[in-house]
Amino acid sequence: METIFQEYSSYQGTLVKPYYWLYSNQSCSKCPYHIRTGEESRVTYKEFYETFGFPYGPTMQENKQLLFYEIKAFNGALIQRGQVTNCTISDIHAESFLFEKQGYLDSLLCLHDSISYITLYANFTPCNEYNHYCISKIYDLLIRYPQMRLDIYFSQMYHTEENFSSAPWNREALKSIAGHWPRVTVNPLSDGIWRTVLYTFVKEVPEAAMNQPILPVRASVDNYNAYMIYIITGIKPYFVEDPPLPQPKEKPEYQREKMKYNVVPLPPSGFPHYAPFLVPSMSFASTFPNQKELMTKPKQVVRHLNMPADFSEERHLNEVIPNTKKVNQVVIITEQEEREKRKEKDNQRRKRKK
Numbered sequence: 001m002e003t004i005f006q007e008y009s010s011y012q013g014t015l016v017k018p019y020y021w022l023y024s025n026q027s028c029s030k031c032p033y034h035i036r037t038g039e040e041s042r043v044t045y046k047e048f049y050e051t052f053g054f055p056y057g058p059t060m061q062e063n064k065q066l067l068f069y070e071i072k073a074f075n076g077a078l079i080q081r082g083q084v085t086n087c088t089i090s091d092i093h094a095e096s097f098l099f100e101k102q103g104y105l106d107s108l109l110c111l112h113d114s115i116s117y118i119t120l121y122a123n124f125t126p127c128n129e130y131n132h133y134c135i136s137k138i139y140d141l142l143i144r145y146p147q148m149r150l151d152i153y154f155s156q157m158y159h160t161e162e163n164f165s166s167a168p169w170n171r172e173a174l175k176s177i178a179g180h181w182p183r184v185t186v187n188p189l190s191d192g193i194w195r196t197v198l199y200t201f202v203k204e205v206p207e208a209a210m211n212q213p214i215l216p217v218r219a220s221v222d223n224y225n226a227y228m229i230y231i232i233t234g235i236k237p238y239f240v241e242d243p244p245l246p247q248p249k250e251k252p253e254y255q256r257e258k259m260k261y262n263v264v265p266l267p268p269s270g271f272p273h274y275a276p277f278l279v280p281s282m283s284f285a286s287t288f289p290n291q292k293e294l295m296t297k298p299k300q301v302v303r304h305l306n307m308p309a310d311f312s313e314e315r316h317l318n319e320v321i322p323n324t325k326k327v328n329q330v331v332i333i334t335e336q337e338e339r340e341k342r343k344e345k346d347n348q349r350r351k352r353k354k
Contacts, residue, residue, distance in 0.1 A: 005035075005104045013038025016104050018097045022087070030085040034097050035104055041068065041083035042203045051123045052155045054194055055215045065124055067094040068201045071108070072117040079112060081200065095126045095134035099141050109145055119151045121189070121197050124158035125229075128173030129166045135173035142184070151239065153197075155189045155221075157228055171232050178233035186233060188225035190214075191241040 006017040015033040022032035043066070048054065051066040065086035071079045084094040098105050109115055126134040142148055159166050160174070178186045189197070191214050198205050214222075222240075230236050 004100070004102055005107075007104075008033075010040060013040035015040060018100070018103065019090075022090070025089060028087055028089045031087060031089065034085050034087055034092075034094070035082060037080055037082040041081055042201055043083065045202055045205050045209070048198070048202045052189070052197075053123070053218070053221070054155070054198075055209060055212075055218050057217060057221065063088055065094045066122070067098065068121040068197065069098065070117075070119040070200075071115055072119075073112075073114040074116040076117070079115060080108070083201065091131070093127065093132045093134050094122070096132055096137060099134070099137040101137070101140060106141065106144070109141075109148070115145075116147055117149050117151075119153070121153045121193075121201070123155050125154045125156070125160070125170075125174060125186070126152070126177075127158050127166070127170045129159065129169060135170075135177050139177060142180070148183075150184045152184070152186045153189050153193060153239070154186070154225065157225060160228065160232060174229070175233045178229075178235050181235055181238075185238055186229055186235075187237040187239045188222050188229065190222045190226075191219070193239070193241065194218075 004019060006020070008015045008017070014037040016035035016037070017032045018034055019032075022034075025031055047066070049056075051064055063086070067084040069082050069084065071081075073079055084098045086092060086094045086097075097103070100106070105118075126138060128135040138150070142150065159170050161167060164170075174186065177184055187193075194214065195210060198210060226237050226240050
């Protein structure tokens, strides 16, 4: 196999030079080591916040790509953790570096037959644009290693909106790769998974960021990503965790009224498996019924009585279900009819006496 990368061991991990022609330069701060393993793969909280948009939202331009990966054996044992970045000078995406044929990951899989799981945590979904073909390279590696399972987590959609000319390619490629479920899953980063990434790949994380609940702004973006990936691929994300919904503080007067009338709280509304969307300005929000409104509407209760059927109806029932019998027939008699019946009975009695 032709090797197109070089490894350099450091005290805290391995630095990988993917191509021989890469060299250090001021325009790309990561060159030439766009793949780092072990402790070298950890980033500062500031860099993580800027690229992944946690906990508020992304602040960097989309030309900054950051991808973390975990490689595990059949039994779940960890083999390697790493970080991959894109090269702004050579215009190479992070997935292209990692999934290149005869590249670093390809060589690693050849050396370790026990590798079975690859998990990606990326700030963008992989693309399939001209000169990159990231999803095609991922697909080729899965073909070469049929025992491999791949789980992709992302924090932002990459060029899937209609205003991008490459959107049809990216959408179709995402749909194709997600179609290999359950071997491949594509999921947005969400509640507990954010903490896993923070603990594993980020250093000097503030204690508040690790312990505080996911902020509504971040949770809203995560739900938007879940909805969009479902619309694009037709497959619901299977590894999405709901952040706990904040409970509003109730006034004492309302609490007393609540106890008085024994009010039952409604379950949270929204898209199944996800918290409610906080994007009313989006056009897709109108496609979902307001479940809270539906649940608060009074239910119409219909009580059915088995009324006497006419001859035609009875004949039809006997044809469909043999030996059908009418039960619990209800006969309504008015007061006037009852008087006439009594009068008729009295007349019959008088005739008998005569």
